[in-house]
Amino acid sequence: MNLVTGGTGLVGAHLLLHLLQNGEKVRALFRSENSIQKTRNLFNQLNKSDLFYQIEWSPGNVNDIPSLELAFENIDYVYHCAALISFDGVEEENLRKINIEGTANMVNCSLAFGVKKFCYVSSIAALGDLKEKETVITEETEWNPEKPHSDYALSKFGAEMEIWRAEQEGLHCIIVNPGVILGIGFWDSGSGEIFTKVKKGIPFYTKGSTGFVFVEDVVMVMHQLMKSDISGERFTLISENIIFKELIFWIAEGIKIKKPTMLAKPWMTSIAWRLDWFFSTVFFQKRRFSRATAKSLHTSDIYSNEKIKKSLNFEFQPIQEVVKKVSFAFSKK
Template sequence: MILITGATGLVGSHLLLHLLQNGEEVRALYKNQENIKKTEALFRWKNQPLLFDKINWVPGCISDIPALEIAFENIDYVYHCAAVISFNPDDEEQLRKVNIEGTANIVNFCLAKNVKKLCHVSSIAALGDLQEQETIITEETEWNPEKPHSDYGITKYGAEMEVWRGEEEGLKTIIVNPGIILGTGFWQNGSSEVFIRIKKGLKYFTKGATGFTTVNDVVKIMAALMKSDISKERFTIVSEIIPYEKLSRTIAKALGKKEPSINLKPWQTSIAWKLDWLVSTLFFRRRNLSRATAKAMHTHSNFDNSKIKNALNFEFESIENYIAEVKNTF
């Protein structure tokens, strides 16, 4: 049997659907019934309500040891998708507890229960830092602890260290490092929230660029890697390097909305994150814009996807085509 953590999130829900469509027996970890409704909605949209009924749901989270004892009974393979995704500095403690300590718990249970293989979902935020003469980030690019990183990136890197520890102790592992994931069914949070913002009339864009991929490609690659003999490897999952301006315009065009027209300069977003910090401090509200996010909006990051393409002979789907396909689903 297969266990999926983070089964009610974007990747976990789509992975559940993909595995069940391929005849796998799946157990899913969930925190509350409300979260399950999002996964059920995805299965209904995909016209697969009968497959949803085959999921073996287990209540709990990756920080709940007694719940994990139950969840890991008779498990052969584990897909670890659970994580906190936040660039708010106020969430540092939660990021460390879930992303690092939670991953350590999963690794420990995999070892104790003789799990055959673990697939860990990391992020491009955990990949290394370019040296002066380098232009593209690969799986072998070294992490430089002296360079600034977001708390999210630091904790995802820390989680990877726990996975490699498991590998050294005898656990077969795979790590995937997806770029920004676009997917259906979870429009109110995460990376897909950009669709809602543009639908409401987003006016601004920045000149940065980064790697994007679709949730379909992510789950297909994860499943293929788990069935393969490949282990002790990490793979960058990036379909295309897309400027934020181009992505915003592509989505706006697909939705029939006005394209963003105001180019925010670095000095403007610098002022914005400082003002946001001041307002959040004075009025005790959550941050909307962090320093790390403001910087990323103007950074052009280039990632190499050749390793996964060669390992699986994999061809990524077009981001533009995917946007056109899902435009009417929210």
């Protein structure tokens, strides 16, 4: 039996579908009945509603130990996908509580219940910092605590420390560090918001870049790693390093919307995040555009996927083709 956390999010929901399609039994942790509807919607959109009813749902969350003890009964493999993703400074405490303490609870239960193997979904945000003359970020790039990191990155790095601690205590673990994950469904959160915002009309683009990956590739790699003898390793999961301008243009083409025409320069996004902070403070609104987000739009980090490609002989789907698939599904939703 496989236990999946975050089954009502993009990665977790697609993972549940992938595992079921491969004949696996799954149990998924959920916090509310309403959240399950998101996963049901995905299965329906992909014409897999019959498989949805094979999921065994278990109420609880990663910070509720009694609920975890019930969820861990007869579990052999754990896929920990649940996390809080936020770049808003007011969420610092929640990021640590959910991402670090929650992960510690998950591995502690795994050790207590004799779980065979544990897969943790981290992020490229938790990878290291380039030194002078280095140009590509790999799994071996060292984390520099003296450099500035977002609260989200710090929470994911802290969670990885809990994974390595559990590995030393006898739990077989693997970590995957995906880039920006593109996938069908969940259009109001995560990368799905990019498609929603492009449809509404984005006048600006930037020339920063980062690593992108298709959610189906992510869950396929996770499953293969869990079935392999590989343990105590982390893997960067990206298909390609893509410039934001290209991505936005591909999405605009895919959903048949006018492409943005204006380059947003650093001083413009600098003003934007300050205005966002002002209005969120005065009107008690949720942050929509943080300083960290603004900075990332102009940063050109290059990530390597050579380790996972060699370890599993895996080939990722090209991002331009992925955008076409996701855009088509978005248009039909």
